[in-house]
Amino acid sequence: MGWEVLKGTKDQKRQYGITSYLESSTYEQIIAKSTLISSGSPAVYQLETKEKKFGTLTRKTVGKKNLNKTNRTILLVGETGTGKSTLINGLVNNTMGVKFEDNIWFEIVEREERDQTVSQTSDVIVYEIFGYEDETLPYSLTIIDTPGYGNTEGIEKDVIISQRLFDLFRSVDGVHEINAVGLVLKGSDNRVGDQLKYVFDSVMSLFGKDMEKNIVALITHSDGGSPKNALKALEAANIKCAKDEKNQPVYFLFNNKQNEERTEEDELPLVSSWKTTEAGIKRFTDLLKESKPQKLVTTVEVMNTRVRLTACIQNLQERIQLIELKQRVIQQTEQALKKHEEEMKKNEGFTVEVEEIYKEKEIIDGGMWGLFFYKGAVTCNVCEENCHDLGCTMAWSPDHCxxxxxxxxxxxxxxxxxxxxxxxxxxxxxxxxxDQKTKQDMKKKYEENKSENEKKKSLMGDHQTEMEQLTTEKIKLLDESYQHVVNLEQIAMNVNSLSTYVHLDFLIEKMKERRDTEKVEKLEEMRSRVDKKTRSAWKNMYCKITSAGKAFKDAVTGVQHQTAE
Structure with a gap:
């Protein structure tokens, strides 16, 4: 196409985002319902969408769904600044049949959502494009856009993303199958950032192992050549994805200049950029047409199992820590008894200061989101334990947790x-x-439900018996925790997620104390799959999301100090 067409009245019309082509085209109806963002060449319009919020999730729909038409669903993951929003807009324009010569560009992603300073949100947005089947594609398109990552505050919010997707997949009004997962990278990227790898690992850990063949690389800001740097970065980061006949990651190229102002000087590069993206979208959408969707019924089952096992591990860890706290309190009490043994013999009313363990209820962040979500903690009134603390959002009552x-x-x-x-x-x-207690007060604790012979046992003997019982219980809980971690590895595509990893150091330390070499080797092998930088990021994340447990740690530390004294 030559730029000699930009002459006279046509040139003037283009300046205002109007062409004689558009005046007689079907785009008139779309334009009438859209908002002009910028006139010129091309004219840029914000599409009108029907927006629906459910919980923290947002659905934006263009057109009306036809149940007789097929649909393809894409999940996108990428860092801030990779051009994910432009890619989404490009897919939408392609679906609508927009061509370069139309000199028009539609956007579904709102400008404020693309602003890097505010894009660090935990919201997941679902874009649906209906009514354009058979324009260029034989199906409608659903795009799940996860937030961008990479800004300084992003690491604090990344942990929420997998939970948001979990909510989306298991909601009645949510998404129940996926055709492709797209990892969005710049063509110039020579490494996968730590935060992106963490987020990608966390998202992928939601899926079963069958999802790997549906994961592809979407390379943006491409010059049309082979993205050698990006492919090497994927390989170095050990990203699981579909491979071609050369055992290289399956990838598609896109350029991000479709909506840039068109001038005569930029004619050739802009046409070339458009063709690069057009070819990339054609190959990608052809793959979508042939791809078999991954049913998320299995994924939800996997995720439910993951949630259940992870909650159990967290509960077991708290119980193990409680056992250790009880053991330290017993040691501290024995030290106090030995120190004041003579005084207590002479005076039955003599008191010593001891630590007393108790539980109390602490308010947590939570509440109702929309009509479907209720964030809170499921606890047991009998055991006085937290059964599902972090991430319980869907269940309105314990029965549904x-x-x-x-x-x-x-x-x-x-x-x-x-x-x-x-x-x-x-x-x-x-x-x-x-608390101040006499020896008799402490003895009463062990007197109930004892036979007469047992009541003759010394307080020290009672302490020894309790220590042995606690040690036995601790061994049992550690073995149970270990088995849960192993089960998580077996069911998930990627065990290297925060929910599993944060428990490994704890279990390794405890298994070393038991000198259980076999289990230590297995746990260390699992931990070794995570690079040091990602491991550090996950540790930082876990410290932040478990800050609510500080009181418990302070209690343990306090008893440790007193025992040492």
């Missing part, structure tokens, strides 16, 4: 029925307080 299976809890000590549980905006925290 993932940790409840066949009417009983899979997490708490006694595996109590759902009726013994509540879901509220609080959780149990373990604390200690100082």
């Amino acid at each position: 993932e940790v409840i299976k066949d009417g009983f809890c899979t997490s708490c000590t006694n595996k109590c029925p759902a009726s013994n549980h509540v879901k509220e905006r609080w959780k149990y925290v373990t604390k200690t307080r100082k």
Whole structure:
């Protein structure tokens, strides 16, 4: 196409975003319902969408769904600044049949959503494009856009993304199958950033192992040549994705200049850029046409199992820490008894200061989101334990929580029925307080339900018996935690997610104390799959999301100091 067409009245019309072609085209109806963002060449319009929010999720729809037409769904993951928004807009324009010579550009992603300073949101947006089947594609298109990552505050919000997708996939009004997962990278990228790898690993850990063949690289800002840097970056980061006959990642090239102002000087590069993107979209949409969708029923089952196992691991870890706290309190009490042994013999009313363990309810962040979501903690009134603390958003009552299976809890000590549980905006925290007790007061603790012979046992003997029982219980809980981690590895495509990784250091340390070499080797092998920088990022993330447990750690630390003294 030559630029000699930009003459006279046509040139003037182009300046205002209007062409004689458009005046007689079907775009008139679309333009009438759209908002002009900028006139010129091309004219840029913001599409009118029907917006619906459910919880923290947003759905934006163009057109009306035809149940007789097929649909293809894409999930996009990428860092801020990779051109993900322009790629989405490009897919939408292609679906609508927009050509370069039309001199028009439509946008579905709103400008404020593209602003890097505000794009660090935890919202997941679902874009739906209906009514253009058979324009260029034989199907309608659904695009799931996850937030951009990479800004300084992004690491604080990334952990929420997999939970948002989980909510989307299992919601009645959500998405139930995916045809492709697109990892968006710049053509010039020579490495996969730590945060992007963390987020990608977290998102991929939601899926079963069958999803790998549906994961592709979408290379933006491409000059049309082979993206050698980006492909090497994917390989170096050990990103699981579909491979071609050369065992290289399957990729598609896109340029991001479709909506740039067109001048005579930029004619050739802009035409070339458009053709690069057009070819990339053609190859990508052809793949979508032939791809078999991954049904998310299986994914939801995997995710439910992951949530259940992860909640169990968290619960077990809290119980193990409680056992260790009890053991330290016993040691501290014995030291106090030995120190004041003579005084207590002479005076039965003599008191010593001891640590007393107790639990209290602590308010957590939560509440209702829209009509479908309720964030809170599921706790057991009988065991006084947190059964599902982090990430319980879908269940309105304990009966519907993932940790409840066949009417009983899979997490708490006694595996109590759902009726013994509540879901509220609080959780149990373990604390200690100082108390003055006589030897007789301490003895009473062990007197109940004892035979006469047992009652003759010394207080020290009681302590020794309790220590042995606690040690046995701790071994049992550690073995149970280990098995849950192994099960997580077996069911998920990518075990290297935050929800699994954060427990590895804890388990490795405890298994080393037991000198269980076999389990230590297995856990360390799992941990070794994560590079140091990503490991550091995950640790930082876990510290932030578990800050609510600080009181418990303070209690343990306080007893440690007193025991040492």
